[in-house]
Amino acid sequence: MVFNSYTFIVFFAVVLFLHNLPFNWTIKKVNLLLASYLFYAVWSPPFIILLLFSTILDFILGKSLYRETNLLKRRLLLTLSLLGNLGVLGYFKYGGFLMENFSILMATMGMEYQPMKSDIILPIGISFYTFQTLSYSLDMFKKKYAPEKSLLDFSLFVTFFPQLVAGPIVRPDELLPQFKVPHVASRIQLAQGLLLLTLGLFMKVVLADSLLAEPAEDVFGSDSLLNTLDAWTGVLAFSGQIFYDFGGYSTCAIGIALCLGFSIRDNFLYPYAAVGFSDFWKRWHITLSSWLRDYLYIPLGGNRHGVVRTYMALMITMLLGGLWHGAGWTFVVWGGLHGLYLWIEKFIRDKTQKNIPPRFFYALLTFFLINITWVFFRATDFTNAWNLLKSMFYLYPDGKVVLDYLSIIKVGLIMSATLIFHWKLRERRVLAEFSKLPWWALGILWAAMLILLIWSQESTSSFIYFQF
Numbered sequence: 001m002v003f004n005s006y007t008f009i010v011f012f013a014v015v016l017f018l019h020n021l022p023f024n025w026t027i028k029k030v031n032l033l034l035a036s037y038l039f040y041a042v043w044s045p046p047f048i049i050l051l052l053f054s055t056i057l058d059f060i061l062g063k064s065l066y067r068e069t070n071l072l073k074r075r076l077l078l079t080l081s082l083l084g085n086l087g088v089l090g091y092f093k094y095g096g097f098l099m100e101n102f103s104i105l106m107a108t109m110g111m112e113y114q115p116m117k118s119d120i121i122l123p124i125g126i127s128f129y130t131f132q133t134l135s136y137s138l139d140m141f142k143k144k145y146a147p148e149k150s151l152l153d154f155s156l157f158v159t160f161f162p163q164l165v166a167g168p169i170v171r172p173d174e175l176l177p178q179f180k181v182p183h184v185a186s187r188i189q190l191a192q193g194l195l196l197l198t199l200g201l202f203m204k205v206v207l208a209d210s211l212l213a214e215p216a217e218d219v220f221g222s223d224s225l226l227n228t229l230d231a232w233t234g235v236l237a238f239s240g241q242i243f244y245d246f247g248g249y250s251t252c253a254i255g256i257a258l259c260l261g262f263s264i265r266d267n268f269l270y271p272y273a274a275v276g277f278s279d280f281w282k283r284w285h286i287t288l289s290s291w292l293r294d295y296l297y298i299p300l301g302g303n304r305h306g307v308v309r310t311y312m313a314l315m316i317t318m319l320l321g322g323l324w325h326g327a328g329w330t331f332v333v334w335g336g337l338h339g340l341y342l343w344i345e346k347f348i349r350d351k352t353q354k355n356i357p358p359r360f361f362y363a364l365l366t367f368f369l370i371n372i373t374w375v376f377f378r379a380t381d382f383t384n385a386w387n388l389l390k391s392m393f394y395l396y397p398d399g400k401v402v403l404d405y406l407s408i409i410k411v412g413l414i415m416s417a418t419l420i421f422h423w424k425l426r427e428r429r430v431l432a433e434f435s436k437l438p439w440w441a442l443g444i445l446w447a448a449m450l451i452l453l454i455w456s457q458e459s460t461s462s463f464i465y466f467q468f
Contacts (some may be wrong), residue, residue: 196255
């Protein structure tokens with residue numbers, strides 16, 4: 001079930017109605033849990049078994065990790081949790097990728113190995129809820145807080161439908177305490193939540209799907225060298241598409257949770273106004289970047305063990321972050337480029353002992369370099385990526401033309417407006433900005449978004465990050 005569908009509107013209306021009935025809190029939580037399983041089962045009911053497996057495994061092991069005093073046993077319990085969660089993730093997400101590369105390795109050694117054709121189906125959202133449950137086990141190993149006693153609350157934490165399949169990745173100590181006491185949205189929270197839901201759907205349906213998806217697909221779907229203007233337009237279109245698609249999903253998730261009375265932290269903060277790459281990762285997919293920092297970069301040593309160790313930890317974190325996004329070498333290169341950018345940025349800052357000033361020029365340079373990384377993120381393979389990079393930088397005026405002038409103008413206007421808005425609002429919050437508007441202006445803006453949504457509703461594609 002996708003947020004941008006009439007089915008979800010009916011589903012959410014029923015959930016909201018039940019949540020506001022005068023039931024006791026336990027019944028309301030059971031309703032939310034059943035709704036979350038139904039929300040997930042629409043894609044494939046059998047994969048609910050994986051959700052149950054992750055829930056029960058980490059609920060049981062979490063208690064044991066917290067109570068066990070023997071360090072060796074605690075490490076064995078943590079290893080069991082890691083193997084259970086990452087093993088399932090590895091099989092479904094990386095099984096085919098590993099077998100394909102094993103075949104290539106055998107061929108280079110002169111041995112022919114032809115594995116059976118893989119028919120593994122990737123369960124939707126598995127990367128997100130795996131990281132979410134893993135954070136609980138890792139926190140229990142550190143004895144960060146007391147283990148959860150209620151299986152109902154823990155199950156709801158794992159499966160809470162607004163952020164189940166594409167985040168934001170919520171930490172246990174952020175969401176579990178909210179399930180302890182009754183939560184029902186106030187009128188203001190309900191209005192704010194519905195406004196965020198409308199904004200998120202507008203970002204996804206109107207901007208990402210209706211206006212930017214086609215130019216991006218035309219350019220990345222071409223196997224020829226392209227006219228330089230077309231190549232850059234297609235990359236910029238994807239840059240906008242992925243932000244409005246994923247940022248739209250996160251905005252919807254936060255809004256839906258708020259309609260139910262729950263708070264989920266921001267996942268995006270105007271990332272195309274980032275000044276440098278450490279700033280970018282404080283603004284883009286914030287819950288993933290903070291997860292990788294706390295559970296991977298810092299345990300690898302962070303910046304506590306010298307320059308070489310710091311650079312190694314930084315690159316490993318970004319490479320694995322790239323691989324998290326997809327089972328392909330293009331994603332690894334995408335992560336590696338971000339790691340390289342962070343290396344260069346850190347080197348300059350360490351040498352000059354200065355932070356990069358927040359100037360628009362540096363933000364544009366950051367945005368320019370980010371667009372190069374998006375080529376590898378979106379490209380189907382390295383040939384596709386290399387052809388596109390050559391088209392962007394080798395200046396092929398006689399390259400193939402795949403876009404009309406209207407598409408080029410459309411993408412140029414949208415992305416120019418995006419950069420201006422991101423820069424102007426870089427330290428602000430969207431709800432705070434909405435609250436500053438007079439009621440009639442907010443009403444006109446909200447109505448305009450709804451009208452454009454209805455006009456564009458034939459676009460009901462899944463969100464890009466569902467595949468991760």
